[in-house]
Amino acid sequence: MKLKNIYNSSLFKLIMVVLLCLFAILIAVSLSEREEQINFVYLVYLLTSISIFTIGYSKMASIVTLGFGITRYETYRKFNISLLFIILYLFLFAIYYNLLYYLAYNKNIFDLGLLILLSLVVFFSGQLGMMLGNLNLNEYFSSVFIVIIIFVSILEIFVFNYKIYINFFLFFASIILIVINYALIKNIKIEKFI
Amino acid sequence: MIEIKKLKIKDYLIEDIEIIKGEKIGVFAREAEVRDKFLLSLAGINRNYDNCFFKKENLYDNKAYFQNRIYLDCQEKYLETLNFSKIADIINTKFKMKIDRAYLAKYIDALKIRGECEITSTYKYIFTYIGNTLINLGLAFSTGKNLIINNPTIHIDDEHKSDEEYIYNELKNYTKLIVLGINNLIQLKDLLNRVILFTDFNEVIVFNPKKDNLYIIDNCNIVNELYVFKCKDERLIIKEPPQETLKRLRRQKLNLKRISIYEIEKYL
Numbered sequence: 001m002k003l004k005n006i007y008n009s010s011l012f013k014l015i016m017v018v019l020l021c022l023f024a025i026l027i028a029v030s031l032s033e034r035e036e037q038i039n040f041v042y043l044v045y046l047l048t049s050i051s052i053f054t055i056g057y058s059k060m061a062s063i064v065t066l067g068f069g070i071t072r073y074e075t076y077r078k079f080n081i082s083l084l085f086i087i088l089y090l091f092l093f094a095i096y097y098n099l100l101y102y103l104a105y106n107k108n109i110f111d112l113g114l115l116i117l118l119s120l121v122v123f124f125s126g127q128l129g130m131m132l133g134n135l136n137l138n139e140y141f142s143s144v145f146i147v148i149i150i151f152v153s154i155l156e157i158f159v160f161n162y163k164i165y166i167n168f169f170l171f172f173a174s175i176i177l178i179v180i181n182y183a184l185i186k187n188i189k190i191e192k193f194i
Numbered sequence: 195m196i197e198i199k200k201l202k203i204k205d206y207l208i209e210d211i212e213i214i215k216g217e218k219i220g221v222f223a224r225e226a227e228v229r230d231k232f233l234l235s236l237a238g239i240n241r242n243y244d245n246c247f248f249k250k251e252n253l254y255d256n257k258a259y260f261q262n263r264i265y266l267d268c269q270e271k272y273l274e275t276l277n278f279s280k281i282a283d284i285i286n287t288k289f290k291m292k293i294d295r296a297y298l299a300k301y302i303d304a305l306k307i308r309g310e311c312e313i314t315s316t317y318k319y320i321f322t323y324i325g326n327t328l329i330n331l332g333l334a335f336s337t338g339k340n341l342i343i344n345n346p347t348i349h350i351d352d353e354h355k356s357d358e359e360y361i362y363n364e365l366k367n368y369t370k371l372i373v374l375g376i377n378n379l380i381q382l383k384d385l386l387n388r389v390i391l392f393t394d395f396n397e398v399i400v401f402n403p404k405k406d407n408l409y410i411i412d413n414c415n416i417v418n419e420l421y422v423f424k425c426k427d428e429r430l431i432i433k434e435p436p437q438e439t440l441k442r443l444r445r446q447k448l449n450l451k452r453i454s455i456y457e458i459e460k461y462l
């Protein structure tokens with residue numbers, strides 16, 4: 001295989017991006033002066049939730065995708081698989097960050113309960129975005145939902161401490177949304193609800 | 195190839211229609227919403243209650259059917275570039291669909307679509323309305339699939355006669371199935387094998403332009419079962435009456451004139 005081909009291959013680009021990200025996190029932790037800084041992993045999770053919600057919404061509401069031969073079921077299946085991978089990557093990223101933090105400051109900030117909660121927030125946001133996209137709900141109205149989710153998540157991270165209850169709630173709500181989404185993609189008409 | 199059985203669209207019931215390979219079918223309704231909904235159901239995008247079939251299987255969200263057809267609405271914006279290689283790559287990556295690059299390049303040159311778009315400083319192409327219609331049609335033709343196209347000649351007016359003729363010929367020579375949600379009938383004169391008409395009287399008629407005729411008649415209450423459309427001048431467009439009824443209408447000195455289906459828009 002020629003060097004140029006390796007350089008142009010998408011796998012090579014992907015590996016380089018991952019390595020660059022890991023290096024960037026290392027630099028961020030090394031240069032950080034404040035030990036008590038807000039764990040920016042939480043921020044990454046919340047930003048991912050917003051993105052996932054938007055992607056879920058736009059993918060399911062896209063008549064272009066459907067017109068060009070991608071079925072709703074294919075979109076639903078691929079989206080859910082990608083969602084699980086994203087959560088896995090985020091989890092690995094959080095472990096890496098916490099490891100670096102521990103090495104730098106000799107302080108353990110790893111909170112499994114909170115990471116599970118944030119993973120479920122990402123999953124729930126994706127499912128909700130997909131459901132609202134399936135229902136073709138107005139985008140401005142839909143965005144209110146993600147604002148509420150992010151607001152509640154921030155409260156949960158910094159103010160409240162009911163992680164177990166909220167984790168259970170998010171888990172069951174996500175399961176219900178998966179079933180609702182499946183039922184919707186089997187019985188949908190494109191119409192504006194609001 | 196496609197079968198429609200007792201499909202309900204708003205107040206209309208479409209009884210039995212069988213669409214075969216290579217046909218050119220027009221869909222005409224006074225209300226654009228009815229036409230849109232019918233095409234979305236036919237494209238398998240909107241759910242049906244076991245009313246539409248592709249090879250005996252319900253075509254709603256049917257993978258085999260989706261891989262055989264493309265649905266697009268020429269009012270929508272699908273592309274932001276005229277670089278045919280880029281278009282082909284994006285369509286292939288996003289939708290796993292092959293585009294005939296040579297055809298698309300030839301089509302863009304032949305219709306001079308470059309003159310119908312503005313290129314911004316960020317190399318984004320902003321198409322004029324007609325440019326958008328032309329590039330959408332080019333994209334559809336270059337897929338080589340069965341086509342379901344809504345508003346195929348929208349914004350193509352009399353000032354663009356040569357574009358209209360080119361599109362007409364492309365549609366005529368296209369060998370696969372074409373279903374068109376018609377925005378302008380006269381531009382498709384003598385092209386269609388059948389026209390599905392959604393009448394003003396909640397009836398759906400499958401019309402063969404080569405065999406069947408329409409008549410325009412003064413407003414009357416004699417042939418209610420034949421009504422198709424109400425004209426803007428209070429007259430009525432009706433289906434071809436049986437010979438006896440035709441004679442009776444003539445005896446009653448009602449103005450009766452045979453018209454082509456492609457002319458009906460000027461009366462509506």
